[in-house]
Amino acid sequence: MSSAPPPSPLQSVDTLYRDHHGWLHGWLRKRLGDREQAADIAQDTFLRLLLSGRLPSIGEGRSYLTQIARNLVIDQWRRQRIERAYLDSIAHLAEPESPSLETRALVVETLLQIDAMLDAMPAKVREAFLLSQFEGLTYPQIAERLQVSVSSVQKYMLRAITACYQVLYAE
């Protein structure tokens, strides 16, 4: 911290924290059923708020904070699922072939990112995208599989790329 921080936003975060931390923790605990996890996420919520540099106006604190907390819970939930599914998929590998911890962490990060992209796609677009990018099917093969025309597949792929772009470069 520098010696002269801009006073107003920090003070507001401070006020927000004092006013809202208690009930936010309670709100999360009720939903997560886990005291420690709730405390972590409540903490992260304020951290996220601080980093965003955007503060809610008076009276909106509650809904704003729950929105952040909600997103954090979803992120965490997705991460758990992805991690578990990934570990499951490499469980059959013998010790020497098994990826290092570092590689695993990188792959999980990347999978999360791709999952977020898939999330932004409608079902058929997602299917076309998966078949093309991870199962090596050509557009005509995808067209046959999905019972649509090749030009539809091209449209799907274009939408998929747009969705990926928006996730990576939301602006």
Place this chain on the structure above:
Amino acid sequence: MKRASDAPIPPAIVEQASHWLMLHWGGDLDAEQRQRFADWQARDPEHQRAWQRLERLQGTLAGVPAHTASAVLRDLPDARRRQALKMLGLALLAGGSGYLAQAQLPWREAMADLRSGTGERLQRTLADGSRLALNSDSAVDVRFSETQRRIRLLKGELLLDSGHDAARRPLIVETAAGEIQALGTRFSVHEIDGGSRVGLYEGELQLRPHNAPPSHLQAGQQRWFSAIRSGVIGQADRNAIAWSEGRLIAERMPLGQFLDELGRHRRGVLRCDPAVAELPLTGVFPLADTDRVLAALQHSLPVEVHGVTRYWVTVRPRG
């Protein structure tokens, strides 16, 4: 703190770049298209910047092994996206994170592509022409992709006659203990004794336990393996796969072993008194009616079949 390279790119340019990427993904561009693409790139630095961003996207997609991504991302149930949102407001979180942990195991078998109940045997011809038979109380997932044919034995026993695949994709059976790669074969896999017993009747195959050296099987051999070891256990016995034709064939088979086999095809407990477990039995028995088989035993061996209920049967010395 935005760098110039982070500045937004006009949507129209992003759209053009995306169109080019879509064409690239669709296959090789012809000479004319390649020229037009090069012209487009050269026309405007913003075009290049947009293209670089999409190249980064390609890098991300290439950052995970394809089969892993496909397996992991597909493994997640489709409805999860909606669910994730719902769960925060609704009852799903009642059990806390425990719900997530428990939800993992049962759906594997429950969602298996193909499963047989106790006393039920199934035959299927797969997309590549392979013929798959499932013994009683078994479950498999069948996953054929462009690059491989994969069958996951979740429980029980299967018999596979591998078909001739035009695309020459490897055919792999996966069990909890490891993988079995078929090379034009007829073979059976039985989940038993905490591992997988593999009998090979035709062709060749390779066993790959998770944490033990791979081994090669020739026709007529039988091997058992777990994740950490594997060993030859006698000859592959064709009688052992007679179940695929609905029969149980015994040639001087100890009664105890016979009843173990028969027990797989009926519900409840089927016990053998140790005093008669070594009696040798020879015959061909239909699996469709195990009660009748049990009744028939009393005619060929000095045993009696004692049933407290149909679900609790003991075979013991007569008299």
